[in-house]
Amino acid sequence: MTSNAPDQVANVVADARGAARDGADAEARADGRLARLVDRAGAWASRAMRTRRGFALVFLVVFALAWVPVIGCVLASGKSFFWQVDGLYQQYVWFVYTGQWLRELASNVFVTHTFEVPMWTMDNGYGVGVLQSFASTFVNPFYFVSAIVPLRFAEYAAELMMLLNIYCAGLAFAWWVVRNGAARSHALIGAVCYVFAGNVLIMFSQPSFLPDILVFPLLLLAADKVFDHESPAMFLVVMGWSFLSSFYDAYMMCILLALYCLVRFFAVVDKGRGAHGRALRLLGWVGAFVGLVLVALLMSCILLLPQVASLLSDQRLDVARDQSLLYEPYYYQWFITGFITYAYMGADSYTGFNAVAPIALVLLACRWRRHKGLFFGFLALTAMMLLPTFGRVMNGFQYPADRWSWAYSLWVAFVIVRMLPEVIAMSARERRVVAGCVIAYGVVVTLLPLPGRSVTFYMAYAVLLLMLALVLCARNWRRERLLMALGCLVAVSGVLTFYLCLSPYFGSKASTLMGVGKSDQFHVTGNAAALIDQAAQDGGYDDAYRVDRPSIDGVGIHNSNLITGHMAPDFYNSIYNQSIDDFYTSLGIVDNEGLNFRYGALNSRSMLDALLGVKYYYVYDNERLLAPYQFDTTSPIATGAMTWGNASLYETDEVAPLAFVSDDYITRGEYLALPMIDRQNALLQTIVLDDDAEGASLQDASDEIVTNSQALDVKVTPGDGVEASDGSFLVRRDGATVTLTFDSVADAETYLSVTGLTYHDIPTRARYTDAEWSALGFIQRMRTRIAEPFRLQCTNGTVSVLNAQGTVTGTIYQLNEKDHLYGDKHDWLCNAGYSKDGTTTITLRFNQAGEYAFDSLGVYAQPMDGFSQEVDDLKAAAATDISIGTNRLSCTATSDTDAQVFWSVAHSDGWSATVDGEPAEVHLADLGFMSVDIPAGTHEVVLTYHTPHLRKAAILSAIGVALAVATCLALRRRRRKTVPRRALPRW
Numbered sequence: 001m002t003s004n005a006p007d008q009v010a011n012v013v014a015d016a017r018g019a020a021r022d023g024a025d026a027e028a029r030a031d032g033r034l035a036r037l038v039d040r041a042g043a044w045a046s047r048a049m050r051t052r053r054g055f056a057l058v059f060l061v062v063f064a065l066a067w068v069p070v071i072g073c074v075l076a077s078g079k080s081f082f083w084q085v086d087g088l089y090q091q092y093v094w095f096v097y098t099g100q101w102l103r104e105l106a107s108n109v110f111v112t113h114t115f116e117v118p119m120w121t122m123d124n125g126y127g128v129g130v131l132q133s134f135a136s137t138f139v140n141p142f143y144f145v146s147a148i149v150p151l152r153f154a155e156y157a158a159e160l161m162m163l164l165n166i167y168c169a170g171l172a173f174a175w176w177v178v179r180n181g182a183a184r185s186h187a188l189i190g191a192v193c194y195v196f197a198g199n200v201l202i203m204f205s206q207p208s209f210l211p212d213i214l215v216f217p218l219l220l221l222a223a224d225k226v227f228d229h230e231s232p233a234m235f236l237v238v239m240g241w242s243f244l245s246s247f248y249d250a251y252m253m254c255i256l257l258a259l260y261c262l263v264r265f266f267a268v269v270d271k272g273r274g275a276h277g278r279a280l281r282l283l284g285w286v287g288a289f290v291g292l293v294l295v296a297l298l299m300s301c302i303l304l305l306p307q308v309a310s311l312l313s314d315q316r317l318d319v320a321r322d323q324s325l326l327y328e329p330y331y332y333q334w335f336i337t338g339f340i341t342y343a344y345m346g347a348d349s350y351t352g353f354n355a356v357a358p359i360a361l362v363l364l365a366c367r368w369r370r371h372k373g374l375f376f377g378f379l380a381l382t383a384m385m386l387l388p389t390f391g392r393v394m395n396g397f398q399y400p401a402d403r404w405s406w407a408y409s410l411w412v413a414f415v416i417v418r419m420l421p422e423v424i425a426m427s428a429r430e431r432r433v434v435a436g437c438v439i440a441y442g443v444v445v446t447l448l449p450l451p452g453r454s455v456t457f458y459m460a461y462a463v464l465l466l467m468l469a470l471v472l473c474a475r476n477w478r479r480e481r482l483l484m485a486l487g488c489l490v491a492v493s494g495v496l497t498f499y500l501c502l503s504p505y506f507g508s509k510a511s512t513l514m515g516v517g518k519s520d521q522f523h524v525t526g527n528a529a530a531l532i533d534q535a536a537q538d539g540g541y542d543d544a545y546r547v548d549r550p551s552i553d554g555v556g557i558h559n560s561n562l563i564t565g566h567m568a569p570d571f572y573n574s575i576y577n578q579s580i581d582d583f584y585t586s587l588g589i590v591d592n593e594g595l596n597f598r599y600g601a602l603n604s605r606s607m608l609d610a611l612l613g614v615k616y617y618y619v620y621d622n623e624r625l626l627a628p629y630q631f632d633t634t635s636p637i638a639t640g641a642m643t644w645g646n647a648s649l650y651e652t653d654e655v656a657p658l659a660f661v662s663d664d665y666i667t668r669g670e671y672l673a674l675p676m677i678d679r680q681n682a683l684l685q686t687i688v689l690d691d692d693a694e695g696a697s698l699q700d701a702s703d704e705i706v707t708n709s710q711a712l713d714v715k716v717t718p719g720d721g722v723e724a725s726d727g728s729f730l731v732r733r734d735g736a737t738v739t740l741t742f743d744s745v746a747d748a749e750t751y752l753s754v755t756g757l758t759y760h761d762i763p764t765r766a767r768y769t770d771a772e773w774s775a776l777g778f779i780q781r782m783r784t785r786i787a788e789p790f791r792l793q794c795t796n797g798t799v800s801v802l803n804a805q806g807t808v809t810g811t812i813y814q815l816n817e818k819d820h821l822y823g824d825k826h827d828w829l830c831n832a833g834y835s836k837d838g839t840t841t842i843t844l845r846f847n848q849a850g851e852y853a854f855d856s857l858g859v860y861a862q863p864m865d866g867f868s869q870e871v872d873d874l875k876a877a878a879a880t881d882i883s884i885g886t887n888r889l890s891c892t893a894t895s896d897t898d899a900q901v902f903w904s905v906a907h908s909d910g911w912s913a914t915v916d917g918e919p920a921e922v923h924l925a926d927l928g929f930m931s932v933d934i935p936a937g938t939h940e941v942v943l944t945y946h947t948p949h950l951r952k953a954a955i956l957s958a959i960g961v962a963l964a965v966a967t968c969l970a971l972r973r974r975r976r977k978t979v980p981r982r983a984l985p986r987w
Contacts, residue, residue: 099146125571190417196494198352243300267373298960349402545615583928588829744838756855759797
């Protein structure tokens with residue numbers, strides 16, 4: 001046996017070597033199969049991309065494969081594509097409402113044959129003009145599918161349309177760059193860079209901006225056609241569609257288009273023609289494009305003019321805001337990290353380019369003389385991104401906002417496409433420069449004391465280093481295989497950008513998204529609508545009245561009534577009614593969150609609910625104490641398990657109808673001269689008309705207003721972390737409290753009144769007392785000082801008002817002039833709730849550290865002893881036969897004297913009135929609503945709505961269409977008579 005041992009060992013070794021050779025052969029065969037598979041895929045893609053249809057198919061395959069891990073990440077987190085704020089409140093609602101509006105329009109045309117276009121809806125706030133508020137969604141082709149999708153599937157259909165929008169944007173980009181001389185394989189890589197840029201993640205926050213990434217490359221393509229002396233039809237259609245979709249976006253596109261045309265003129269169109277006559281040639285092109293833009297503007301007037309007229313009437317445009325010359329330092333640190341990964345920099349701007357971008361941009365800087373147009377275009381856009389002045393210009397000369405960052409991403413993607421052939425063929429010196437800059441970029445971001453440096457940056461930077469290694473070390477590869485490898489890394493970089501943002505392990509975006517399939521629940525099945533439907537089945541709901549809720553239940557209810565068709569105060573839209581904003585501001589209602597264009601509940605204020613037709617109240621069972629005085633919370637008309645627990649719907653008879661008669665008034669000036677606590681009482685007793693209303697045939701009731709509010713003596717007790725001084729609170733830590741103690745008043749609502757409130761953030765050092773600062777270690781104090789300039793400053797201090805039971809009854813949102821949502825609101829009146837026995841304390845919880853300064857702060861009691869009689873007087877003057885139809889309101893009103901019919905419907909210039917068929921004037925009443933004069937007797941009052949300026953806008957659009965057709969025909973005839981001109985050289 002011993003003699004056989006060497007042979008056995010030799011056999012074992014031989015077997016091992018054979019197995020190793022077999023394994024190596026198998027691995028080589030596997031590598032060969034993989035290489036052949038890759039080569040076959042590349043060959044198929046190369047053949048397919050020879051045609052536009054084939055290119056679209058290849059891009060679809062790449063696009064779908066790239067989205068698989070992103071969608072998987074979102075679904076694994078149990079999330080949808082909709083942000084919990086604007087996505088839920090606006091974008092989802094707009095999608096659903098577009099389908100409802102289209103179906104109603106189709107019914108009016110094909111079923112009832114009334115041919116009425118719905119122009120007004122009572123199902124949003126106190127009534128809104130449909131064409132002003134939602135026209136941009138009606139012309140969005142990606143929303144048309146909503147007309148045939150059931151509500152329970154609307155969320156998924158909207159998400160699919162978002163992806164389709166992005167896919168089409170990639171095709172449009174590729175179409176544009178191929179026309180400018182790019183190879184289709186390069187265009188495919190560029191399209192991936194474009195549609196996976198960080199700014200496209202806006203789809204998870206504001207999908208209404210997604211059409212921009214599709215429209216703009218089409219607009220640039222159309223502009224190139226004009227430069228090439230082709231038909232301007234595409235330019236007119238795309239530019240007109242841009243104006244129809246959003247005049248705000250069209251405004252930004254016109255500025256960017258002007259920049260593009262100037263760069264293209266000097267870099268391509270006029271290249272080599274010499275300085276002689278250049279100014280005249282430039283002037284000719286400027287005139288041509290200005291003329292085409294004006295024609296497109298005329299074509300779109302039918303929807304554009306009403307929207308612009310509504311916007312220009314809003315005082316939000318006149319609010320004075322911060323005018324800093326530079327952004328805060330944190331903006332620039334996010335800008336730096338955003339060159340290879342997703343970043344939100346503030347100013348409503350997103351960035352995040354592909355990891356290949358730094359390589360292409362450094363090479364562009366090395367060869368700038370060869371690519372002057374690309375280089376100076378990039379420099380110009382970068383300067384616009386870095387300076388707030390340009391941000392204000394791009395935002396209509398308001399606050400700085402870089403919502404146009406999609407154009408910056410488009411240009412960077414264009415640079416990548418144009419530089420790809422040269423990246424593959426860099427010289428030795430250029431390779432050293434590029435490598436040095438990429439390494440220096442990583443070192444700079446690592447050394448800076450910035451919160452933006454995280455694992456997300458380093459993972460993206462690792463992909464950048466792989467790309468660098470590929471272009472530096474794989475120069476001997478076949479060009480097709482090198483391009484395929486680079487394209488794969490580009491796709492990985494783009495997917496990684498989205499994944500790192502959405503992953504619950506890295507980014508924070510996923511935590512802000514709605515749960516998958518929850519949008520319908522938040523708006524309908526798990527909200528007030530479910531209880532309303534339950535009550536309606538029992539015949540216990542009158543849809544001629546409104547439903548309200550506590551101020552604290554804001555999540556998931558803004559704009560829900562637009563879907564459900566139930567009237568409620570809730571409203572959230574950038575185009576808003578200034579008159580309603582004036583009404584809310586005059587009363588200090590806290591539930592508008594400090595904004596001009598968003599308001600919700602009436603803060604449980606009994607008088608306002610009664611005045612504005614709130615007959616129903618929706619509240620969670622553990623918050624019954626927040627129901628207004630007139631609602632009996634012991635007998636709900638409907639109950640059920642809702643989104644956040646068990647809820648109930650209550651009903652009251654102490655409510656005025658939508659329309660009632662009044663024969664006296666006070667002027668606006670007299671109303672505003674009253675203390676804020678007394679204004680709501682005055683509204684129950686009389687109508688407020690403009691100051692020039694002395695000639696109206698009503699009685700002046702300024703001397704007859706009866707108020708019974710009581711100012712209470714208040715003791716202020718600051719809690720830990722708050723320093724109180726005369727006219728301000730210095731709050732050192734988030735969540736600190738102040739207790740207000742006062743004598744109780746039975747059977748009364750208790751109100752906190754604060755005027756002239758302002759908020760400003762404080763430095764980190766100010767958040768510590770001297771003793772606390774000294775207790776910190778030297779290293780920690782140095783870190784705090786170094787990080788201070790880069791700290792994201794808070795611009796909105798919120799103060800929660802808690803009753804004696806510790807329940808939040810309302811929250812004051814005090815924005816300052818640095819906040820882009822700042823609405824110049826500083827006076828607040830917050831209802832701390834009704835108490836039968838009286839209350840003695842209110843607690844203020846300051847949710848953000850900072851300095852809260854004010855002119856006055858007090859507590860008032862509003863006894864309810866005369867409330868029921870005042871409401872009974874309104875009910876006795878109620879109009880009858882109130883009807884709400886398409887663009888029409890009507891009622892029957894009776895009065896013993898000359899009077900006015902008050903409608904708690906938002907005032908608009910589009911309303912006209914008739915009394916017994918005769919024209920009557922519509923007055924602005926109670927600052928935000930309407931009233932109509934009637935003589936003594938019984939009369940039929942009819943209000944009819946027609947979108948303001950619509951007839952003039954239709955005429956202008958007809959003229960624009962005629963001019964567009966004439967322009968295209970004239971240029972076509974001219975081209976036939978002249979020798980065809982050669983296409984211009986490309987970039």
